Amino acid sequence: MRDTKESRLLLVLLIAVAFALITVDIRGGENSPVDGARRAAATVFGPIENGVAGAVNPVGDAVSAVRDSGGRHDRLAALEKENAALKAELGSDDRNRSRLGQLDRMLKLAGEGQYGIKGAQVIAIGAAQGFSWTVTIDAGANDGIQRDMTVLNADGLVGRVTTVGPDSATVLLANDPDFTVGTRMEGSDELGFAAGQGDRPMRVQLLNGKAEVKKGDRLVTFGSQADKPFVPGVPVGVVSRVDPSGGDLTRTVYVTPYVGFTKLDVVGVVVQGPKKDPRDTVLPPKPKPTPTPTVTVTVTPSPTAGADARGRGDDVRGRGDEQSTADDQLQ
Numbered sequence: 001m002r003d004t005k006e007s008r009l010l011l012v013l014l015i016a017v018a019f020a021l022i023t024v025d026i027r028g029g030e031n032s033p034v035d036g037a038r039r040a041a042a043t044v045f046g047p048i049e050n051g052v053a054g055a056v057n058p059v060g061d062a063v064s065a066v067r068d069s070g071g072r073h074d075r076l077a078a079l080e081k082e083n084a085a086l087k088a089e090l091g092s093d094d095r096n097r098s099r100l101g102q103l104d105r106m107l108k109l110a111g112e113g114q115y116g117i118k119g120a121q122v123i124a125i126g127a128a129q130g131f132s133w134t135v136t137i138d139a140g141a142n143d144g145i146q147r148d149m150t151v152l153n154a155d156g157l158v159g160r161v162t163t164v165g166p167d168s169a170t171v172l173l174a175n176d177p178d179f180t181v182g183t184r185m186e187g188s189d190e191l192g193f194a195a196g197q198g199d200r201p202m203r204v205q206l207l208n209g210k211a212e213v214k215k216g217d218r219l220v221t222f223g224s225q226a227d228k229p230f231v232p233g234v235p236v237g238v239v240s241r242v243d244p245s246g247g248d249l250t251r252t253v254y255v256t257p258y259v260g261f262t263k264l265d266v267v268g269v270v271v272q273g274p275k276k277d278p279r280d281t282v283l284p285p286k287p288k289p290t291p292t293p294t295v296t297v298t299v300t301p302s303p304t305a306g307a308d309a310r311g312r313g314d315d316v317r318g319r320g321d322e323q324s325t326a327d328d329q330l331q
Helices: 005-031 035-113 303-330
Strands: 116-125 134-137 150-152 157-164 169-173 180-185 191-197 200-206 218-221 235-242 251-257 266-272
Touching: 035 116, 035 150, 035 266, 134 157, 200 235
Parallel strands: none
Antiparallel strands: 116 134, 116 266, 134 169, 150 157, 150 266, 157 169, 180 191, 180 218, 191 200, 200 251, 218 235, 235 251
16 A cells, blocks of 8 residues: 555554554453454454464474573583482481491490400402402501401401501401411300301311311301400301211311401401400390290081991990890800
8 A cells, every 4th residue: 555645544543443442441341342352353363373373382482492491401400419419418328327337336346345446447349469358448557557457347257457558458358268267166165267268158177076066056266366367256157057077187167157248338457455355245146036836726526526426336335235145145
């Protein structure tokens, strides 16, 4: 349409009408006289608006996503970092609680045996010098640790110190094939030598070939001269198998260690031995046997069974009378 005087007048008139309709609609509120026309227009143009919105909105959402992506990424990174910190804190609390429990039990064992110990934590498994069963602890010469000191934990004998550095030390575990310790049997005091066999039970050679030993018997360390490398009375393990006695000078038994060598954490190095042999006082309490329930069965005879029994009794008595009569006739 050309820009003429009539077209300008028409535009002004349309704008005035629009403002008038808006004013009437606002003043009418819910009873607006143009409400019907608005609903009709919505019915006609609604589907068209939805189609246009479906085509345009993804573009708008994508633009908004690109615009906000930097902020969202930063927020996600901050939340992930916070979650990782919380998980680490919770895990640390669990580990600390576990370590406190181990330390408490180990101190109780050391108190019962009168051992002076230096607490340490296992920081590495296996040493660089070979394939032996060893661990590295975070205590060394600066902490008073010396070679050939006994190492224990809350369960019993862990091993002995073999190499000492300023702030760390290497411990040869009791299940290593090169490990040997003198043992004493609880109660009977039978002496022997226990040797490690890796992940299998320890092999113990008892000096008395006729020693009476059975499954479930327990052993402790016998002790060494000047308490090196072993102090006396440390729990070693429980007899799990006994070889038959073949008349040899020694007798072989197999012992399951108290210590789990694959899950070591908190340990104690005995830096001062006991003033006297604790004997068997450091051993844990023996498990109480589970009582076997006794079942009493009461049999109640049925009336039919009673009648049958009476019938059989009558038959026996009848046959007895007949036999007596026959005997009288023979006489």
